[in-house]
Amino acid sequence: MTTANILGPESPAQTRQPVLQARNLVKTYGRVVGLDGVSLELYPGEVLAIIGDNGAGKSTLVKCLTGAEVPDQGEILLDGQTVRFRRPQDAHEAGIETVYQSLAVSPALDVASNLYLGRERRKAGILGSVFRMMDKKGMRKEAEEGLRNLGISTLQDVTVPVENLSGGQRQAVAVARAAAFGSKVVVLDEPTAALGVRESNQVLQLVRTLRERGIPVILISHNMPHVFEVADRIHIQRLGKCAGTITPQSHTMTEAVAIMTGARKVDEKGA
Amino acid sequence: MSHQTTEASPPAAQPDLAVEFLDRRTPVDRARQALHKYPALSPGIVIILAIIVFGLLNPRFFYANNLSLVSQQVAVVGTLAIAQTLVILTAGIDLSVGAIMVLASMVMAQLASHNGVPAPIALLLGLVVALAAGALNGILVTRLKLPPFIVTLGTLSIFIALTLLYSNSASVTGQDIPGLITGTGNTFKIGGVNFTYGVVMMLLLYIVMAFILNSTAWGRHVYTVGDDKEAARLSGIRVNRVLMSVYVAAGAIIAVGSWIQIGRADAASPNAGTDINLDTITAVVIGGTSLFGGRGNIWGSLLGALIVGVFRNGLALAGLDVLYQTLAVGVLIIVAVSVDQWIRKVRK
Numbered sequence: 001m002t003t004a005n006i007l008g009p010e011s012p013a014q015t016r017q018p019v020l021q022a023r024n025l026v027k028t029y030g031r032v033v034g035l036d037g038v039s040l041e042l043y044p045g046e047v048l049a050i051i052g053d054n055g056a057g058k059s060t061l062v063k064c065l066t067g068a069e070v071p072d073q074g075e076i077l078l079d080g081q082t083v084r085f086r087r088p089q090d091a092h093e094a095g096i097e098t099v100y101q102s103l104a105v106s107p108a109l110d111v112a113s114n115l116y117l118g119r120e121r122r123k124a125g126i127l128g129s130v131f132r133m134m135d136k137k138g139m140r141k142e143a144e145e146g147l148r149n150l151g152i153s154t155l156q157d158v159t160v161p162v163e164n165l166s167g168g169q170r171q172a173v174a175v176a177r178a179a180a181f182g183s184k185v186v187v188l189d190e191p192t193a194a195l196g197v198r199e200s201n202q203v204l205q206l207v208r209t210l211r212e213r214g215i216p217v218i219l220i221s222h223n224m225p226h227v228f229e230v231a232d233r234i235h236i237q238r239l240g241k242c243a244g245t246i247t248p249q250s251h252t253m254t255e256a257v258a259i260m261t262g263a264r265k266v267d268e269k270g271a
Numbered sequence: 272m273s274h275q276t277t278e279a280s281p282p283a284a285q286p287d288l289a290v291e292f293l294d295r296r297t298p299v300d301r302a303r304q305a306l307h308k309y310p311a312l313s314p315g316i317v318i319i320l321a322i323i324v325f326g327l328l329n330p331r332f333f334y335a336n337n338l339s340l341v342s343q344q345v346a347v348v349g350t351l352a353i354a355q356t357l358v359i360l361t362a363g364i365d366l367s368v369g370a371i372m373v374l375a376s377m378v379m380a381q382l383a384s385h386n387g388v389p390a391p392i393a394l395l396l397g398l399v400v401a402l403a404a405g406a407l408n409g410i411l412v413t414r415l416k417l418p419p420f421i422v423t424l425g426t427l428s429i430f431i432a433l434t435l436l437y438s439n440s441a442s443v444t445g446q447d448i449p450g451l452i453t454g455t456g457n458t459f460k461i462g463g464v465n466f467t468y469g470v471v472m473m474l475l476l477y478i479v480m481a482f483i484l485n486s487t488a489w490g491r492h493v494y495t496v497g498d499d500k501e502a503a504r505l506s507g508i509r510v511n512r513v514l515m516s517v518y519v520a521a522g523a524i525i526a527v528g529s530w531i532q533i534g535r536a537d538a539a540s541p542n543a544g545t546d547i548n549l550d551t552i553t554a555v556v557i558g559g560t561s562l563f564g565g566r567g568n569i570w571g572s573l574l575g576a577l578i579v580g581v582f583r584n585g586l587a588l589a590g591l592d593v594l595y596q597t598l599a600v601g602v603l604i605i606v607a608v609s610v611d612q613w614i615r616k617v618r619k
C-alpha cells in the first residue's frame with residue numbers, strides 16, 4: 001500500500017507489485033479445457049471484476065486461485081512469492097476468503113456455525129485445550145455482532161439452520177463469512193445472483209468497504225451495471241482464455257459485452 | 272450438535288424463528304418440524320409406547336430379572352451402534368462392524384487363553400486389531416474413493432475369513448479366559464435390577480460420544496461431511512481426515528464391544544456376530560439418524576437399540592414365535608426410514 005501512495009494514483013498499476021498474481025494457468029477436466037493459459041494480476045486496494053459467458057472459465061479461475069482446484073500448469077504468486085495451494089484451507093491461512101458459486105454452506109448447520117465452519121473457536125482454559133469444547137456462545141455472539149457491523153440485515157437470527165433460509169439469505173451467509181475472515185483478498189463468485197435489489201446494493205457497498213479497508217476484491221458477476229459501478233478493472237474471460245482486461249473508463253458496457261461474446265477484440269478500441 | 276444450538280433451552284419455551292419462518296403451518300407440519308429438529312423424538316415416543324404395551328400384555332416384562340436381561344441384550348448392539356452412527360452420519364455405512372467385533376474378540380480371548388498373554392495386553396492387542404481394521408476401511412474409502420457400502424461389504428468377508436483362519440473355527444470358553452476379560456459380564460444391583468459392567472461401559476461410551484459430537488469441532492465436522500461433502504471441503508475441512516478418523520474411532524468403539532460381548536456370552540465364538548451388524552444399522556435408523564448423512568443424534572441410536580431389544584423381549588414374553596420378532600424389526604426399519612424421508616421434506 002505504501003508504494004502505491006508514493007507512486008500516486010496516476011501511476012499505472014503495472015508498476016506496483018500485485019497482491020495476487022496468476023501466470024498461465026491451465027486446468028483441464030478430462031477433455032474439457034476449463035482454463036487455457038490464463039494470467040491475472042490483482043493489485044492492492046482494487047476491485048477486479050471477472051466477466052464472461054457461461055462456461056468461460058470464471059469459476060475455474062477463482063477455484064485455482066483459492067485452492068479449491070489445483071491447476072495442471074501455471075504459477076500463482078502471493079505478494080510476489082510463489083504459493084501452491086493444495087486445498088482451500090491453505091488459501092484461508094494465507095488470508096484469502098472466497099464465496100464460491102455453490103456457496104459452500106452446510107444446510108443442516110445454523111448461521112453462526114456456518115460462519116465459523118472449519119475454524120471453530122474453542123473455549124478458554126482446560127475446557128477448550130483438553131476437552132476441545134467449542135465456544136458456541138462466543139461464536140454466536142460474535143456472529144451477531146459481525147453481521148451487524150457488515151450491515152447485513154437480512155439475517156436476524158443466527159441460530160436458524162441455513163436450510164430454512166431463502167437463497168438470498170444463504171448467499172448473505174457466505175458473503176458475510178468471506179468478508180469477516182478475509183484479511184488479504186476476498187473473492188466473490190456471483191455473490192448477488194440470488195439477491196434482491198436492496199441486498200445487492202448491500203453487497204456492492206460491502207465490496208467498497210473492503211476496498212477502503214485496503215483489501216482487494218475479485219468479483220465475478222453477470223450483472224454489467226454492477227460491474228461497471230464498482231470495478232476498477234475488468235478481466236474478460238472467453239472460452240477458457242483471457243480476452244483482455246479493460247476499465248470502466250476505457251470501454252462501455254456494450255463494448256465489454258462485445259468482447260465477451262467475441263464480436264470484437266480489445267485492441268479494436270479507437271481504431 | 273451445532274444445528275441444535277438451542278437445545279440447551281427447553282424445546283417449546285422460546286419462540287423459534289426457524290419455526291416461524293415457515294408460516295401457515297398445520298399441526299402435521301409442526302410435528303414434522305419438531306421431528307426434524309429433534310431426531311431422537313420419534314424413537315423416544317416409540318420406546319415409551321412399546322414399554323407400556325408390552326407391560327400391559329405381560330406384567331413379567333417389568334420383573335427385575337427381565338429388565339436386566341433386556342439391558343444385557345442391548346449392551347453389545349448398543350455399543351456397536353455408536354460406531355455405526357458415526358459412519359452413517361458421514362453418509363456412509365459400515366457392514367463390517369459385526370465382523371470386526373468378532374475378530375477382535377477372538378484375538379483378545381485366544382491370546383489370553385492359548386498364548387498366555389496377560390489379560391490387559393490381550394485386550395490392548397484386540398484394540399489394535401480393531402483399529403487396524405477400521406483404518407483399512409478408512410483408507411479404502413478415502414484413498415480408493417470407493418463407496419463405503421462396497422468397501423465394508425468386501426472387508427466384512429475378509430474379516431470373517433481372517434477370524435475363522437485365526438481361530439481354526441473354534442470357540443474359547445469362559446473358563447479359559449482371564450476374569451478381567453469376561454468381567455464385563457459381571458453384575459451389580461441397582462434397585463433390585465442386575466446390571467452388568469458391560470452395560471455401564473456402553474452408557475459411558477454414549478456419554479463421551481454425545482459430548483464429542485455436540486461440543487467439539489470434530490463432531491461438527493462429522494455432521495458437515497455427511498451433510499455436504501463439497502461444502503465441507505470448500506470451508507477448509509479436511510474431509511478425508513475426518514472420514515479416516517471416523518473409521519478408526521469406529522474400530523476403537525467396536526473393540527469395547529468385543530470386550531462386552533465376551534463377558535455377555537462368557538465365551539468368544541467366531542460365529543457370534545452374524546446378524547449383529549444388521550441390528551446396529553436397525554438401531555441407528557430407528558434412532559432417527561438419516562442414512563443420507565448429516566442428520567441424527569447419538570442418543571437416538573441408544574433408543575433404537577433399546578427398541579429392538581424391547582420388541583424382541585416383549586414379543587417373546589407375549590408368547591409369539593421368534594419369527595414375529597424378526598418381522599416386527601423389519602417393519603420398524605421400513606417405518607423409520609419412511610418417517611425420515613417424510614421429515615426431510617421440510618428442507619426446501
Ligand SMILES: Nc1ncnc2c1ncn2[C@@H]1O[C@H](COP(=O)(O)OP(=O)(O)OP(=O)(O)O)[C@@H](O)[C@H]1O
Binds near residue numbers: 029053055059060
Ligand atoms: N468439475 C468439473 N468437471 C468437469 N468439467 C468442469 C468442471 N468444472 C468446470 N468444468 C468445465 O469447465 C468449463 C468452465 O467452467 P466454469 O464453471 O469455470 O465456467 P463459468 O465461467 O464460471 O460459468 P458460469 O457463468 O456458468 O458460472 C466449462 O466448460 C465446464 O463445463
Ligand SMILES: [Mg+2]
Binds near residue numbers: 101189
Ligand atoms: Mg461460474
